Amino acid sequence: MTLTAAAAAAAAVRPVLAAGLALPAGWVMAGWGRRVCDSDSHWLRGWVVAAVAAALAWVAVGLAGSWWEAVPFWILGVVSALLICCDLAVMRLPDPIMGWAYPVVLGTLTIAAGGSEQWLRLGRALLAGVLFLAFYLVNALVFPRGIYLGDVKFAGLIGAWLGWFGWLHLVWGALLAAILGGVVGLVLILLRRGGLRTEYPYGPMIAAGAWIAAVWLI
Structure with a gap:
């Protein structure tokens, strides 16, 4: 097998392995979500979180260019699944989960940058994270x-x-999240299940916008 063929085979295996590992991880983390959220919502059932985790991990790791990137991408997919399900269950993204996610995701991303010698990419990622946080903070205010x-x-x-991935991904991630949020709000109004002041979970919109942008622009 040539190096090119081996690399292609590894790239094909990574998302399958990621989804397979995400299933038990999501199932186990669902219990943590129920405790942290103090909720028995169907969104936090083991099989629901596991399914969402497997789907997000499959796509995220499928975008990884190496095993170095696959690890933080997988972790982000699994923890995002838990946070999405928590938001859908209780309209809250719990601090205990977020407090664990930040150091683990950013720490493994730093290791990935070192292993693949992509320090400039890491710098852009960290700056993008700060800018995205600031953008949503302004929106929250x-x-x-x-x-x-x-x-x-x-x-x-x-x-x-x-x-x-790049600055364009960041911009489109924000735009798609806003579009999806607007569509959901409009559907709620049309179905007479809400109005202009109706609140709904926005975390899933942020994640959906990001995943769509990443796949679309890759």
Whole structure:
């Protein structure tokens, strides 16, 4: 097998392995989510979190260019699944989960930058995370009933991941999240399940916008 063929085979295996490992990880972390959120919502059932984790990990790791990148991408996919399910269950992105996610995701991303000698990419990712966090913080101050501090913190983490790919990914991630949020709000109004002041989880929109942007622009 040539080096090119071996690299292609490894790239094909990574997302499958990522999804397979995310299933038990999501199932186990669902219990943590229920305790932290103090909720027995169906969104926090083991199989739901596991399914979402497997899907996000599959896509994220499929975008990784190396095993170095695969590790932080996988962790982000799994923890994002738990945070999304928490937000859908109780409209909250818990600090205990976020406090664990930041050092682990950014720490493994730093290791990935060292292993693949991509320090400039890491610098851009960290700056993008700060800018994305600041952008959502301004939105939270202007629209306090739509964006919460949990969304702001989650945006910083997602922004770092998008920044790893490029600035265009960051911009489109924000735009797509806003579009998806508007569509959801409009659907709620049309179905007469809400109005202009109806609150709904925004964390899933941030994640969906990021994943769509990453896949679309890769």
